Amino acid sequence: MPEQQARRVPGTDIPLEAITLGTSALGREPGGERLARELVSGRFRQLDTSNEYAGGRSETLIGQVIGDGVTVFSKADRDPGTGVFDGDRVMRSFEETISRLGVSTLPVYHLHDPFTITVREAMAPGGAVPALVALREQGLVGAIGIAAAGGTLVEDYIRTGAFDAVLTHNRYTLVDRSAEDILRLATERRMLVFNAAPFGGGILSGSPRHASRYGYRPISPEFGRHVEKVRELCERWGVALPAAALHFSLREPRVHSTVVGITSVERLKALDALVDAVIPDGFWEELEALGAPPPSPVD
Template identity: 80%
Template sequence: MKTPLEPVTLGTSGLGRNPGDERLAEALLSGRFRLLDTSNEYAEGRSETFIGQALKNVPDADVTIFSKADRDVATGVFDGDRVMRSFEETTSRLGVETLPIYHLHDPMTITLREAMAPGGAVPALVSLREQGLVGAIGIAAGGWGTMVQDYIRTDAFDAVLTHNRYTLVDRRAEDILELATERGMTVFNAAPFGGGILSGSPRHAGRYGYRPISPEFAAHVERLRELCERRGVGLAAAALHFSLAEPRIHSTVVGITSLARLEGLDALVDTVIPDGFWAEVDALGTPPASPVD
C-alpha cells in the first residue's frame, strides 16, 4: 500500500456530538498526529462535515484522512449504489475528490454473499479503487462472529480495521491479525482502551467494549492496574503501548473526544515502558473472556 502510515491514527467517531467541536476539529489538523479516521455515519455526518470545515480553515494542514462507507441508516440498504452515494456524501463533506483508504463499515444488515454479488457493496468498492478514486479498500467492523474473518478471506481487501478486540485485556482479534498478516494487509487496531476501562474513566470502570464485565474480568483488570502502579506505568499508557508494540498492527486508532484527550495523547505515546514489563503482564495469565463477541 502506498499510503504512508504512522503508529497513531486519531479517531473521530465522537466529533460533532459536543459544543465547541469545531475548535477540536481544527486542533486535530494542527498537532503532532497526521492521520485521521472518520466515517459517513459518525455523528450523522457531522464528523466529516467538521473535518471538512477545518480543512478550509487550516488549508496547509498536512493530514491524511481515511473514511468508511455506511449503510442507509433509515432502510439498512447497503448495496453498490449505497456505497457510491456514501462515497459522494463523504467526499463532498470533506471537500476532497479521492480517499487513500475507504472501508466497508459494519455490514451487519447484509450477508457476505449479498456484499460480494454483482451490484453489491464490495464490487462497488473495487470499482472505486480501479477508478483511482480510492487508493485502497478495507473492511472495518467489530464482532458479529467470524464476519470480519470471512470478508478478509475473500482477498478483495487491502486493509482491515478492528476495534475493542485486541487490547491489553482481550486477544479476540488474534485470528484477524493472523489472516491479515498472511495477506499483507494493512491493520488498524482501534479502541486500545476497550471503551474507556483501560483509560481510567470512572464512567466506564464496569464496562468493556461498552458492555458490563464479569467479576473475573474486573479482577484481571485490577491485577493489571496494580502491576502498572508497581512499575510506575499508567494503565492507559500500558494499554496504548500494548497495541503500538504489536508488529502486525500498522496503526492504532485512538478516539479523540475532547481537547484534553488530544493534549494528553502526547504523554501516553512518549511513555517509556520499563524492561521486563510485558513479561510480567504475560505472567498474569490469559485474560478472561471479554463481554464482546
Template identity: 60%
Template sequence: MLHLELEPVTVGTSGLGKRPGADLALATAILSSTFHQADTSNNYADGESERLLGEAIRGIGGLPEERVVFSKGDQDPVTGAFTGDRMRRSFEESTERLGLETLPLYHLHDPYTISVTDAMAPGGAVDALIRLREQGRIGAIGIAAGRRELVEEYVRTDVFDAVLTHNRYTVVDRSAERILDLATERGMTVFNAAPFGAGILAGDNFRGRTYGYSEPSAEFLAHVDRFRALCAEWGVEPATAALHFSLRDPRIHSTVVGVNSTERLAELERHVQASVDVEFWAALDALGTPPAPPTD
C-alpha cells in the same frame, strides 16, 4: 495488495460532533496536531464527524499534504440499504462533507445487516468499492467492523487492502489474534482501534464499567483491576500501557485512539512519548490468559 504507509497512531473521531459548539475547535486541533491520520465514518454522529472535519479542513486552507483522513461507507440511515448504489452514495456524501475529491482509504463499515455473499456479489457493496478504487477515487479499501468471525471472513476474501479491528486486541483481550495473523499473511494493512476498550483501560475516572461498549463479566472486571494494580506496581499509567501494548505489536500498522477533547489530544501525545519498561510485558503475560471478553 496495496499497502499504505502509515504512522503508528491514528486519531479516532467517532465522538466528534456530539458536543455542539466545542467540536470545530477539536477538529481543527486534530488536523494541526502531531498526528497526521484521522479516522472517521459516514455515520459518526450522523455525519457530523465528517462535516466538522471538512469545516476544519477548509478553515486551515485545505488539507496539508502530509495529512490524511480515512473514512468508511455505511448503510443508508433511513432504509438500511447496504447495496452497491448505497456505497457509491455514501462515498459521495463523505467526500462532499470532507471537501475532498479522493480518499486514501475507505472501509466497508459494520456490514451487519447483509451477508458476506450479498456484500461480495457483482454490483454489491464491495464491488462498488472496488470500482471506486479502479477509478482512483479511493486509494485502498478496507473492512472495519467488530464481530470477530465476520471480520475474519471478509479478510479471507482477499479483496481488501486493509482491516480495522476494534476493542478485541488490548491489554486484557487477545480475541483479534487470528484477524491479525490472517491479515499479516496476506500483506494487509492493519488498524487496531480502541486500545482502551473504549475507555475502561485508560483511567480510573472512566465513566462506566463497560468494555468495548458492552457489560463485561465480574471475572473480566477483576482482570481489568489486576491490570490496573500491575500498572500501579510498575509506575506506568494504564493508558500508556494500554496504548503501547498495541504500538509494540509488529502486525499492527496503526492504532486508532478515540479523542473527544483537546485535553485528551494532549494526553495522547504524552502517552505516545512515554516509555514502558520492557520487563513490564512479561509481568503482564504473567497475569495469565484474560477471561472471555463481552464482545463476540
C-alpha cells in the same frame, strides 16, 4: 514511540503513521469546531472518520479545516433510513463523504459495519464490495478495508481476499486478545491493520465512569479480576494504565496504526504524554506471566 513496521497506504505514496485519531465523537458535542481545528493542527496528522459519524457532521467539520499534510480515512455506511447497503449505496456514501471533506480521493475507504447484509450479498454483482473494488480500480480510493464489530464477521470478509486493510476495535488490548485470528489472517495476506479502541471503551483509560464496562458492555467478575491484576501490575512498575494500554498496541508488529478516539481537546493534549511514555521490558514480561485474559464481553 516503539518502532512500527514501515508501511505506506496501499495504492498511494502516503506513509502510514503509528497513531490515527478517531473522530466518532466529533460533531456529537458542543465545541466540535474547536476540536476539529486542534485535530488537524497538532502532532498527529492522520484521522479516521465515517459517513455516519454524528450523521455526517464529523466529516463536515473535518472538511472545514483540513489542510495540507493531513490524511483522512473514511468509511462507507448503509443508508441511515432504510438500512440498504448495496453497490449503489456505497457509491452514494462515497460521494457524500468526499463532498463533505472537500477532497476527490480517499487513501483508505472501509466497508463499515455491514450488519444488514450477508457476506454473500456484499460480494455479489451489484453488491457493496464490487462497488468498493470499482472505486479502487478507478483510482478514487487507494485501498479498501473492512471495519466492523464482530470477530467472525470480519474474518469472513478478510477470507474473501478482496480487501487491502482491516480495522478492528475493542478486540486487541491489554486485557483482550480476541482479535488474534483477525491479526493472523490479515498478516498472512499482507493487509494493513488498524487497531482501534486501545482503551477498551474507557476501562483502560482510568475513567471511573467506565470501570465496570469493556467495549461498552458490562464485564464479568472474572474479567474484572483480570483487569484489576493488570492495574496492580501497572502500579508496581510505576506505569500509567492508559500508557500501558496504548503501548500494548503500538509495540505489536502486526498492527500498523493504532486508532485512538478523541472526544475532547484535553484528551488530544494528553495523548502526547501517553505516546512518549517509556514502558520497561520487564513490565511486558510480567504481563505475559499473568496468562491469557478471560473472555471479554465483546467475544
